[in-house]
Amino acid sequence: MxxxxxxxxxxxxxxxxxxxxxxxxxxxxxxINIHGMRLSHASLLFEAGASIKEVQERLGHTDIKMTMNIYTHVTRTVKEQTATRFEKFMEL
Incomplete structure (x- = not known):
């Protein structure tokens, strides 16, 4: 920026x-600082269901490893959604 x-x-x-x-x-x-806002933005994108590739492009990273290693903090909501998805899968 x-x-x-x-x-x-x-x-x-x-x-x-x-x-x-x-x-x-x-x-x-x-x-919070500007970088913290960027981290929050990436985390919220993941929480909203954006793919890793979509977030990579949104943040302008040329290497997806950068996105995966730094910006993929798992929020509490995502953890809960993952547990719920697994629970529903096991009910099948």
Missing amino acids: VFTREDGSPLRLAYPNDKLNEIIKSNNLHP
Whole structure:
């Protein structure tokens, strides 16, 4: 992601996180950084049923291993859904 000023010149690397931290502090929100938002986005995509390939493309990874090794945190909801699917399978 590249953030720029109105004139197109690049922002300081820390600027987006600095602004995000201002918003978090002024609204008493749980701390998170830009990368944390990206991780959350990927986890929610998986929870919503997106395939690993769809998430890889959405995140712009050229190597699917990157997506699988870093961004495939299994949420509690996904764990519950997996257990429910297995339970239903065993009832057949």
